[in-house]
Amino acid sequence: MATAWPTIGNHSIPVNNTTGIPVSATGNPASTSSAPSSSTAAAGSNTSEVLFNPQNQSNPYYLHVNENPALELVPFPLDGSNYHTWARAMTMALSCKNKIAFVNGAIKKPSTDNLERYMAWERCNNIVASWIVRSLSPMIGRSVMWIDTTYGIWNDLKQRFSKQDLFRIAEIKCEIYQTKQGDNSLNEYFTKQKLMWDELSILRPTMYCICPIKCDCGKKIDGLNEQLEMDKLSIFFYWTA
Template sequence: MATAWPTIGNHPVPANNTTSLPAPGGNPMNTGAAQPPARAATSLNSTEVSFNPQNQSNPYYLHINENPALELVPFPMDGSNYHTWARAMTMALSCKNKTAFINGAIRKPPEDDLERYMAWERCNNIVASWIIRSLSPTIGRSVLWIDTAHGIWNDLKRRFSKQDLFRIAEIKCEIYQIKQGDNSLNEYFTKQKLMWDELSILRPMVYCDCAVKCNCGKKIDDLNEQLEMDKLSIFLIGLHERYTWARNQIMLLRPLPEVNEAY
């Protein structure tokens, strides 16, 4: 097989370093051997998932029990719970080894590649069916005619993640208003943790990537440490009065514990 010549920019250079000089008439005069045809570019992107539907670790593989009627999450997405739903759905699809069909790692193959196209269409429709079954009827009908699972996923993200600004404000209000009351300590702590976890998804913590800690990185660390102290103080303030003594003892500790340790 002929070896492809190295290139400089977009111009092929013969491997034997033979130079082609222009002839007086303007036509190039080849002093070396005839140039072989350029090697055809590979049709598959090197970053795409390999095609092996018989391998159980391959996203194209479908188990006999995987069918469109499966319900992967225990609650429907109605628009107000998008982030919770998206997290649960991503975990479920990961267990099925099908996240490549929603994150763009697998693209629609050309129809002339019949075997690959048929396998892709089958898996794509399965994943799309799982997503639609996990939506409320109204939202499900609104994405029914989108051809790909990746397109459905992106459409839902564009429509429902835009409410982040208002949801962040709602979460902050809920965090400050939650009190233990007659709930058990476990129930109270779990409610607060759910709120903080959702807030961390909508507004992730910032970290410094510098190899040597810079001044800005130290300030970021201070802000993150203050956030952890806020979690602790809000948790302690909301405790039932029967925990007053324990709360006072925790506040005297130096350094202060994280909220998980305090719980």
């Protein structure tokens, strides 16, 4: 059997082959909606509530004196066609800044009854919103300027630009089959191919069986995934000949 290409994280979709329905990591049916339901959001807020401690450097509410709205966290702007690459880069940058909780909904807008917490939230929210807007093309930036929360901005961008997956998948497939080694070194050619396959695996995750005992459907899924790895190798070696 050919060695599988290295994965880029846990992007596979587990499938319960009794029902044939994709499931989440917790075993529950995976939601097809990009926005969480009210019950899911409520459950998430109960289990992942962020404590308010702006003096602690490991707390998301903490802001270093050097943090300012003029920072550019990613080297390229979102122009509408590069959403997944941009979102990945922004997620890593915001994670380094310990501000992911402001875009994934873990930190909600607090009531003005607690003025200290509200003021700290507003400052952090505006800082993160400024970072996001600065990483967008001018037209896209103007389109989200009046959204109050970073969570709202993030989800608006996701709903608008991740819907183009179908067309991007077609483009990537064409690029994969048309990219030749040419004058590139073997390492450069492999890197180009891997980048395209990695992006494709994010847009169209593979599935795997989670049944305790391997079922017939699970064996078929394994066979399909093995065939995909063989396709990668055959295309790679074909254009290096």
